[in-house]
Amino acid sequence: MSTSLQSPAPKLAPTLTVVGSINLDITATANRLPSPGETVGGGVLRQQPGGKGANQAVAAARLTGHSRMVGAVGQDDAGASLLSAMSAAGVEVQDVSRAEAATGTALVLVDGGGENQIVVCPGANASVSLEGVTFADDEAVLCQLEVDQEVVLEAARQTKGFFVLNAAPAAPIIPELLERCDLVIVNETEYQLIPALRDAPLVAVTYGGEGSAIFVDGERVAGAPAVRVTDIANTIGAGDAFCAALVLALQSGLEYTHALSVANAVGADAVRDSSSQPALQPLEHYVEATRTAAQPA
Template structure:
């Protein structure tokens, strides 16, 4: 896609999806063909791109959001919510003949399932802005993969890809990734493996290194309540999750991790420091309902990050 001539001076540019999340809470997930009564229904702004942009901005980064929403009330709601989080929305295009993307989230205990209707997220008509002055470009896979590939080519700062939803990644895209962020399911899909058990640390490391061998510089695997593992060509780092009083809603935890990780890289932090901040952000996010409900607490991250257990460093044999 051709670049516009507009110059971008923001430190973090998030290119991704914007949705309206419709969240229902239930005691357990329904079986196929079963009807359950939900205890609550809420609607809020979400989408992996919007969540990650809000998380980065709430943690203090200067953030530009590049996205597409419908020319509808939901699109206006999304723009207003992003702006209130401190995100520059001048890169968000309103598509006249499309609806803003929607996500339907079922929350049961500490887990969730999500169905997404992409809407405008898959009807981009604008090109990308110039990315020459961005320190970090952060993408996900809720937008067309060719657009992500174009962003990876255009990025002059560090390109960070959250490979979610999971797909098998092309080696050309992997080679342009400064950091690839995945959960265990996305790690398996990206590496072409049948499955990876998050509890099997050595298998996570082996799968990560297989992706590094294909070209990416670093792989971060989020492990839910256990924290995250970062692998590079020479080193493995692990950060454990600090104590969390109660898991209310895990929907926005992964996006909180990605947004804060990108923000800390843009601030000049090392991979290890960025990892600790990101894990701490994820632990804060799960304490509040809705995807972005806990992001306002990210101003406290510098005071809380020392509660994240020390990183374990394991040199590669």
Template sequence: MGRARVCVLGSANMDLVVYAERAPELGETVTGRRFVTVPGGKGANQAIAAARAGGAVTMVGSVGGDPYGRQLRAVLDDAGVDTRALAEVAEATGTAHILVEDGGDNSIVVVPGANGTVHGPAPGLEDALSGAHLLLLQLELPLDAVLAGARAARERGVKVVLTPAPARPLPADLLACVDLLVPNESEARVLTGKDDAESAARALAETVPEVVVTLGADGARWLRRDGAGEHVPAPSVQVRDTTAAGDTFVGTLAVALGEGRPMEQALRWATAAAALSVGQEGASTSMPARARIEEFGAETFGAETFGAESFGAPFDGGASER
């Protein structure tokens, strides 16, 4: 089949990134070694990752009419993302203030800015969903906008993939629209109260058709409501910055599923892309192109297991099980 068509409804931030040996304790000052500004936001990150992985991607959201907003739009455009539904509003562009420790761990404070102005059905969303295989959602926009997006996609037969970050309790009416939930370990614990990834995945699979819990250096755990599932280990790589790993994983996973790949293979694509991203600094700047994903994935998992050709029909998300 043709290219995966992915719609992303989400945040666009400018990441203000400080690199330091370690994070300060409360009330403490530490000296950083480097400061950079990098286009980011979970929505924009997932859109760029999906576009670089080969998807036809549309971004829906809002930025300000300031230099950060113009830069974000330019970066998305350069990645091949359709930004006609990325509105310009009076509010300042959102920012994310990120501290990256030398070991690769990070902590983030997000100021929503223009992202906080997106409410209800976002302008341009209906057109963006036309012909899409999947809608990617996160929780950096107001919840009413996320819910409206999920409902609109559900009504049009577009499969809904939700990254529940920042973690918060999820209302039942949102979960009812979700085909695939992709939390990391800490988000899965917040959502379920379970201490381990396996128990959390099983609890979440009772609420949505499929769940993938990302496990950092341990890879990812997939579980379907009917009990099918798999653990995909992560390749061993040198870690420089984990900031974009989760968004790279989700964006690439969406493209692989939109191309009709079975979940087992899509997970290997996503895991390979995420492993490549942690070897580079920054968010959008660390996301690999499709050719590199294919090369690294074939080396890591074996060419036949990884696969570079497209498969049958696009992702059905287990919707028939609802």
């Protein structure tokens, strides 16, 4: 992967497969989040598609026109609805199984500034399997830690192309899994909570309003400032959109700084949307919009 200062023209949109969680998000939005033992009134309730895996797959599909999801939902109305929503966004869902368990659910509280608290009930996500799933030689594979880590390890073993782990939620990582990662993506809190990442070959870290950076063998080699956003609607899907965009940008041949700038711009658009699976422009839009900013002065 090039770290030169010049950004080559992007390649044809790469193929991205996401292995991970699919949830129904039940979201209550209020002016502020309650303290322990406190009840806050005046909330607005909404149900929408979610799950880190599904969010990333949908973001990839909206950026490039297509992606693939490997996961599991229940044999219930929620599962059918989530499959329909992903398919409508351009995600191939033939490798999403229907489990006996209920579809995974996330209970989300969001305040007026977009900050959130989340409780996840895994449900069918505990049944994710790679049985019968194959990966092409040129396929990038993106996983998270909302499904069994042994499944993620098996995905890493089977990946012939570029394997990426979004190590969220933070947890100790199986040593073999970390060794097989071509890229690990975390936020600054997760980076602090997983000491093994200090020695990882390639790590991308997000810093919220301070932007993002890439570390090679523990050394910071690139960074990009955040895009200033004043009209924040929801921060839940922003990190997932960032992950999908960064993988696609790197796979398209962009150098590190430009790829981070693209991912930051995608994340900024995501927080302006109230959905956990926000509407996005094509990847090429963000590549061109950030091209000048990514060049050295």
